Amino acid sequence: MLTDTEVDAIAKLARIELSAEMRERLKRDLASVLDYIALLEEVDTSGVEPLYQVTGLQNRTRPDEHRGDFVVDDILLDRLVGQAPATQSRMVRVKSIKAK
Amino acid sequence: MKDLGFTISSAREAFAKGTLTPERLFEHYRSRIAQYNDELNAYRPTSFAYKKRELDSSVLTGIPYALKDNMLVAGTVATGGSKILEKYVSAYDSTVYRKLDASGAQLLGKTNMDEFAMGSSGENSAYGVVRNPWDSSRVPGGSSAGSAAAVAGDLCVFSLGSDTGGSIRQPAALCGVVGIKPTYGRVSRHGLMALASSLDQIGTFTKTVRDGAHVLEAIAGQDQFDLTTVPRDVPAYSETLEKDITGLRVGIPKEYFGEGLSVEVRERVEQAIAHLEKRGATLVPISLPHSKYALAVYYIIQPSECAANLSRYDGIRYGHQTKSADSLFEVYTKSRAEGFGAEPTRRIMLGTYALSAGYFDAYYMKAQKVRALIKRDFDTAFEKVDVIAGPTAPTVAFKIGEKSDDPLAMYLSDIYTVPVNLAGIPALSVPCGLGAESGLPVGLQLIANVFEEAKILNVAWHVEQALISSQ
Numbered sequence: 001m002l003t004d005t006e007v008d009a010i011a012k013l014a015r016i017e018l019s020a021e022m023r024e025r026l027k028r029d030l031a032s033v034l035d036y037i038a039l040l041e042e043v044d045t046s047g048v049e050p051l052y053q054v055t056g057l058q059n060r061t062r063p064d065e066h067r068g069d070f071v072v073d074d075i076l077l078d079r080l081v082g083q084a085p086a087t088q089s090r091m092v093r094v095k096s097i098k099a100k
Numbered sequence: 101m102k103d104l105g106f107t108i109s110s111a112r113e114a115f116a117k118g119t120l121t122p123e124r125l126f127e128h129y130r131s132r133i134a135q136y137n138d139e140l141n142a143y144r145p146t147s148f149a150y151k152k153r154e155l156d157s158s159v160l161t162g163i164p165y166a167l168k169d170n171m172l173v174a175g176t177v178a179t180g181g182s183k184i185l186e187k188y189v190s191a192y193d194s195t196v197y198r199k200l201d202a203s204g205a206q207l208l209g210k211t212n213m214d215e216f217a218m219g220s221s222g223e224n225s226a227y228g229v230v231r232n233p234w235d236s237s238r239v240p241g242g243s244s245a246g247s248a249a250a251v252a253g254d255l256c257v258f259s260l261g262s263d264t265g266g267s268i269r270q271p272a273a274l275c276g277v278v279g280i281k282p283t284y285g286r287v288s289r290h291g292l293m294a295l296a297s298s299l300d301q302i303g304t305f306t307k308t309v310r311d312g313a314h315v316l317e318a319i320a321g322q323d324q325f326d327l328t329t330v331p332r333d334v335p336a337y338s339e340t341l342e343k344d345i346t347g348l349r350v351g352i353p354k355e356y357f358g359e360g361l362s363v364e365v366r367e368r369v370e371q372a373i374a375h376l377e378k379r380g381a382t383l384v385p386i387s388l389p390h391s392k393y394a395l396a397v398y399y400i401i402q403p404s405e406c407a408a409n410l411s412r413y414d415g416i417r418y419g420h421q422t423k424s425a426d427s428l429f430e431v432y433t434k435s436r437a438e439g440f441g442a443e444p445t446r447r448i449m450l451g452t453y454a455l456s457a458g459y460f461d462a463y464y465m466k467a468q469k470v471r472a473l474i475k476r477d478f479d480t481a482f483e484k485v486d487v488i489a490g491p492t493a494p495t496v497a498f499k500i501g502e503k504s505d506d507p508l509a510m511y512l513s514d515i516y517t518v519p520v521n522l523a524g525i526p527a528l529s530v531p532c533g534l535g536a537e538s539g540l541p542v543g544l545q546l547i548a549n550v551f552e553e554a555k556i557l558n559v560a561w562h563v564e565q566a567l568i569s570s571q
Contacts, residue, residue, distance in 0.1 A: 007449075014407065014452040015414065016445055017433040029446055029507050030453065036508055037396045037463070043470050050468030051475055053298050053328075054524030054550075055285045060327040070192070079175070079191040085421035092417055095428040 001031045102234075104277070104307040105254030108163050108314055115155055115162060122162025122206060126150045129164045129208055133255050140231050142240075142249040143209045144169050146177050153204050159314045159338075161204030166250045166259040169210040170217055170293040171302070173197050180293045181213040181243075183226040184413050184420045184439025194291025195323045196260055196302055203318045208256050211246030216410065217262055217295045218443045219243045220270060220513045223504050226441055231500070232275060234540055238497040241271030241513075244305070248275040251305040258315050259305045264295050265398055266493075266517025268303045269529040273492035273543025276531045278312045278560065280304045281517075283550050284524035285330040287316075288323030296405035297328075299398075299521040309530060309560045313337035316553065332551060340554050341561040346380030348559065351485030355391035356516055362495045364535030368542040369491045372532035375566035376489070376559065384485050388477040393470050394519040395511060400454050400467035401522070407451030410444060446507065475523040482549040487559050491516055492529040492543035516545060526553045530560040533567060 007027055011018045018026065070076065077090065086093040106114075106125065114120035130147075137143050143166065155161055167173070170180045172190035179185045197207070214224035222230035222245025230245035232238040233253035240249040244261025248271035251259050261268040263281035272279025280303045287302045294300060302319065306312040320334040352373065357366065377383050415421035415435025422434035440448070454463040481488060493513055503510040520527040529543035544563055546556040 010449050010453050010456070011433075013456060014448050015411070015429075015432040015436055016440065016448060017430075017437040018445075019437070022442070022445065025442070026446065026449055030450055032508050033399055033450060033511075034453075037400060039396045040393055040400075040466055040470055043390070043393055043466075043473065045466065045469035045473070048469045048472050050465055051472035052468055054475065055328060055330055057285070057328065057330065062324050062327065075175075076191060079189055083189065083418040085415065085419075094416055095425065095431060097428055 002027050104252065106257050107307045108159060108257055108311040109308070111163055111257060112159065122153065122155070123150055125162065126164050126206055126208070129256055133209065136253060136255060139236055140233060140249050140253050140255070141212055141228050142230055142246040142253060142255055144177075144179065144212055144227065146210050148176070148207045148209060151206060156204065158204045160200065160318055162206060163257050164206045164208045165200065166208050166211045166247060166256040167197060168213050168244050168247045168259070168261045170213060170262060171196060171260065172291040173207065178210065178293070179227070180217070181215040181225040181227065182439065182441070182444070184436070186226075186420065188418055192291060195288035195325060196319045197291065199319050205318070211244070211250055211259060213246055214243035214443070215441045216293065216406075216444050217243040217264055217267055218406070218447055220266070220510050221498070221503065222246070222249070222271070223500060224441060224443045229500055232497045234276065234497065237499060238540070239274065239500055241274035241493070241497065243267040244271050247305050248272055248277060248279070251275070251277045251307060257307070258311055260302055260319070261305055262292055262295070262300055262302050263521065264299045265402060265521050266514040268305065269517050269527060269543070269545060270493045270514060272305055272529040274497040274541065276541030278306045278309055278528065278530050280312050280316055280528040280553070281520065281526060282316060282320060282553055283526040285328050286320050286526070286551065286553070288321070288326040288329050290323055290325035294409040296402040297409065298405060299402060301521070309557060309564050310338060310341060312528070313341060313557050335554050337554050337557050340558055343558050344380065345376065345559060345562055348381045348487070349384050349485040350376055350381045350559070351384050351386040351481050351488040353386050353388045353391065353481070353488060353490055355388050356490035360494050360512065360515065361491060364537045365491050365493070365495060365542050367536060368533040369544055372544045372563050372566070373489055376562060379562050379566070381559070386481045386485060386488070388481060388519070390470065390473045390477050391519055394474055394522060395515055397467045397470045397474065397522060398518040399450070399511060400463050401471065403447040403451030404454050404464050405451070407448045407455065410448055413439065415439070471522050474519055478523045478525060478549070486548070487555050488547040489559070490545050492545040493517070496535045496538045496540035496542060520547055525550055526556060528556050528560055530563050531567065532563055
């Protein structure tokens, strides 16, 4: 079982507010998954390199050219910027980052 | 098995004879959706207009299909099964949609899914539970729940899904259809909402193996917009389906037939394997010794990548924004709390924990090392065998609500599919009959080495033929 303090610290890092009910549920659920994951401790991985990806392709880049498939017209602008919940003349509006 | 309605092959035949037109086929499916979707909840309400096309040599011209709602079509809503994207309008097209559109296929609609593709039952959508067409009190599997149910319920000819740990193969097995998860890097993910980027792959749901080969040919290939796609030609999968399998070596991993596998699933899977032997294949007992660790590895890597990918849903640029925040921090925390369901929250929390300072080496790094060992198991096996055969899921479709209170029990339904994503290799699920006890479909999983989709499609075709001739 995780403690309230541990769960709250993770929630803060994850930027999710937890209801009291959800916090109780997560204390239980996370603990059961973490117990299961502890199974990995028995595997000897000394000398094994981690496998982060499987294709073997590395540092791939596309040609440094204008893609040409995105024409920024009013429709596209509306779909990109216009979907922000708060906007101000073609810009996304956010609350002040300074503490009150 | 039951009659699943039009296939690509049968629709094309009817077009050629003049007994059917693409427009009439489209209307046929529109009216079936209107009639049956209330019960199955396979489709989201977004609808698409019929595009008039001349019949040409493209196999997919005029064939109606569905896309999982985590794939984008410009100008239309894509929710990813989440409330946080309830009103999100796609700004651009996914590559798979562009390719299918160019091949003449006709989009019918977007399918309901577990929220952000997290789930094994179709019960985690913000838009209600998806039901199994074989028995509506049961789950269709997940996360591509609606895509599987739409094909099995004959509400389209084919559909696309995404598979991160079994999300195509497991619902295909539970719904009695063919589901293909291609090699990582075979199909572009441009315009697919990312879940776990080192595991996600787009694939197909079809009624026959041949249809699966046709659709895979249409969507596979390198894409400049997804740099994980591999520069390799796409073989003509549909031309090698009927190849003789005499002498083909089929590996039977003992770890896939142990505890947890239901008797009725085991019976059908063993029968299908026996059919392959009758058709000339050589059965080779093999071992994949690290299989038992795959699920634990998956439930570190997947939530970790998911926590990073889902950080973009913050209520600022698009999607749901809370109305009750006093600070920027609260905009994030409250928008996410209001927008995400229980399963994304659980996995974001788990991933954030696994990646946090002090735990990274113990969890994430350890998992990536065991992942290397799981891959090595497959590499060793493929020195001795051409394909690997076993069950897709441990049981047939379970009851709605049966596992929803126990995340770990739910996760165990992916025990045979998860290792494949960790290794990045291709696999498919092909129907191999009905369970003796339940009368519900069972899937055989076939696995091959990277880019050897043609081999498993060839073997799957033989499984399908054996099933047809045994009826």
